[in-house]
Amino acid sequence: MDFEPNQEQQMLIEQVRRFVREEIIPLEAKLDPDASELDPADHARLVEKTKAMGLFGIDIPKEYGGPDIDIVTRVLLAIEMAQHRAGLYVPCYGTFGGAGLAQIFEANEDQKERYLYPTLRGEKKAFFGLTEPSGGSDPAGAIQTRAERRDNGWVLNGAKLYISNADRAQYGIVFARTDSSKGRAGITCFIIDSDTPGFHVRRVVHTLRSSHYATELEFKDCWVSDHQVLGEVNKGFAVANDRLTRQRIPYAAGCIGVAIAAHEMAIEWAKMRSTFGEKLSHRQAVQWMLVDNEIDIRTARHFTLEAAEKARRGLPFKIEASIAKLTASEGGGRVVDRAMQIHGGMGMTKDLPLERWYREMRIRRVGEGPSEVQRMVIAREILGSNLR
Amino acid sequence: MALRLRLEKPWQPLTAESVQRLPGQLGVYQVADAKGAVLFIGQAGARSPFGLRSELQREHRERGDGCQFRVEVNQQYRTRWFELLMVHKADHGGLPPDNAKNPPPLGRLSPY
Numbered sequence A: 001m002d003f004e005p006n007q008e009q010q011m012l013i014e015q016v017r018r019f020v021r022e023e024i025i026p027l028e029a030k031l032d033p034d035a036s037e038l039d040p041a042d043h044a045r046l047v048e049k050t051k052a053m054g055l056f057g058i059d060i061p062k063e064y065g066g067p068d069i070d071i072v073t074r075v076l077l078a079i080e081m082a083q084h085r086a087g088l089y090v091p092c093y094g095t096f097g098g099a100g101l102a103q104i105f106e107a108n109e110d111q112k113e114r115y116l117y118p119t120l121r122g123e124k125k126a127f128f129g130l131t132e133p134s135g136g137s138d139p140a141g142a143i144q145t146r147a148e149r150r151d152n153g154w155v156l157n158g159a160k161l162y163i164s165n166a167d168r169a170q171y172g173i174v175f176a177r178t179d180s181s182k183g184r185a186g187i188t189c190f191i192i193d194s195d196t197p198g199f200h201v202r203r204v205v206h207t208l209r210s211s212h213y214a215t216e217l218e219f220k221d222c223w224v225s226d227h228q229v230l231g232e233v234n235k236g237f238a239v240a241n242d243r244l245t246r247q248r249i250p251y252a253a254g255c256i257g258v259a260i261a262a263h264e265m266a267i268e269w270a271k272m273r274s275t276f277g278e279k280l281s282h283r284q285a286v287q288w289m290l291v292d293n294e295i296d297i298r299t300a301r302h303f304t305l306e307a308a309e310k311a312r313r314g315l316p317f318k319i320e321a322s323i324a325k326l327t328a329s330e331g332g333g334r335v336v337d338r339a340m341q342i343h344g345g346m347g348m349t350k351d352l353p354l355e356r357w358y359r360e361m362r363i364r365r366v367g368e369g370p371s372e373v374q375r376m377v378i379a380r381e382i383l384g385s386n387l388r
Numbered sequence B: 001m002a003l004r005l006r007l008e009k010p011w012q013p014l015t016a017e018s019v020q021r022l023p024g025q026l027g028v029y030q031v032a033d034a035k036g037a038v039l040f041i042g043q044a045g046a047r048s049p050f051g052l053r054s055e056l057q058r059e060h061r062e063r064g065d066g067c068q069f070r071v072e073v074n075q076q077y078r079t080r081w082f083e084l085l086m087v088h089k090a091d092h093g094g095l096p097p098d099n100a101k102n103p104p105p106l107g108r109l110s111p112y
Ligand SMILES: Cc1cc2nc3c(=O)[nH]c(=O)nc-3n(C[C@H](O)[C@H](O)[C@H](O)COP(=O)(O)OP(=O)(O)OC[C@H]3O[C@@H](n4cnc5c(N)ncnc54)[C@H](O)[C@@H]3O)c2cc1C
Pocket: A127, A128, A129, A130, A131, A132, A133, A134, A135, A136, A137, A138, A161, A162, A163, A164, A165, A207, A209, A214, A363, A366, A367, A368, A369, A370, A371, A372, A373, A376
């Protein structure tokens, strides 16, 4: 496969690269190093720019009014959009718009009217409530939040942990056990409005991502009607499987973007800084760190574009998406770590973005399925069904 | 085990001497009136030259004597600041008066 960007992709890449360098980075320099939001006036001004570029709502499918961006181009742009301090978790501070959660695209028409379209218009935000104190890697086994049939609806009781954005969202997608005898086939997906009685955001969970917290949720006799069931009862995990696997690909691309930015900083610094009468770049130990960075970045880029290309062509891409997520999150972590080492003391300070990338990149090996689970997915595919 | 949600340390008088002794670290703080009603919840972020010390020295310069304060050293000053503001809002029905003048975007919490 040829992964060189075509002319049109190259133009878009350069447009986004300029946007990051000329608009985002100068504003970011004035913010707290852990900030995740721009001043609202700056945000609004930059949204007008991304609209003028024809790239606003970049993840919204064409049939819902989004720009016609294929997944390979999306990956190339995601690599560019992540190349600033906040870029891993809030690429370009959200000025390219959001598309909402994958599952909500598979809602029925009434639910789309109430949730999807307001989300696409930027009027509503959502959270994704899967992980619980009992575990997130194996939700089918771990989910203890129960939804019981009552009064022509469902009553939810239980807790969710590490849920991002739940305190600021207007609604969320929550997975609950509706049939305890059926394991994976006993989980249902619900849409929960944040003002539903019995729904509580109990506390902030502070993590390495100190710019942007997670939360703990509690459901206490939280009643919802049948209209809040997303998809079919007991088929919660069937909703949007393909879209969710697809999401891993731009997720990997964000790690690559940050790795490239860290690597470029390390190269510049190695050429400037001298110790013991020689530039760092003349030291083989440092050269090899830079070479290893280059290899990690190229490897991740190759596998991520391969996954995107297979998805674009409609070929199976599950293994490829897992390999992309693994190589990008693990390789990206190594690159940032080496870049910090080359910068010495300065690499540890909040004066540079490296320390924030280091902390946030670490989360990437756990979020969206830990590395071990990705390896398990690949093992299952290559070893066949007798492992399942 | 969850961390403590609310700042519950004893108040100290906001004076030039007491703030001079503060660490130059990142963290969060509260300023209260003489009766202990919280007036402001602040953060000492990475751009404060001497962290909590600089922020509380500024508070003292602007407010003069007669107020009280308490601090918490915290590397996650930003998310902890949001948390303290949300907890205050849930407990008291609104933000402290000096935060309400320029409120940051906040979520909604129903704390334990
Ligand atoms: C900052 C942050 C934000 C998050 N946001 C959200 C969110 O918005 N919504 C949401 O639902 N969740 C969210 N999560 C949760 C995240 O998805 C889970 O932490 C993750 O899925 C792992 O679940 P767990 O923490 O319960 O670990 P566990 O499932 O207990 O696993 C612990 C560890 O065991 C290992 N492991 C697991 N399975 C295997 C295996 N088969 N073989 C070998 N080793 C294995 C892995 O190393 C894993 O990290 C967030 C987490 C963080 C840190």
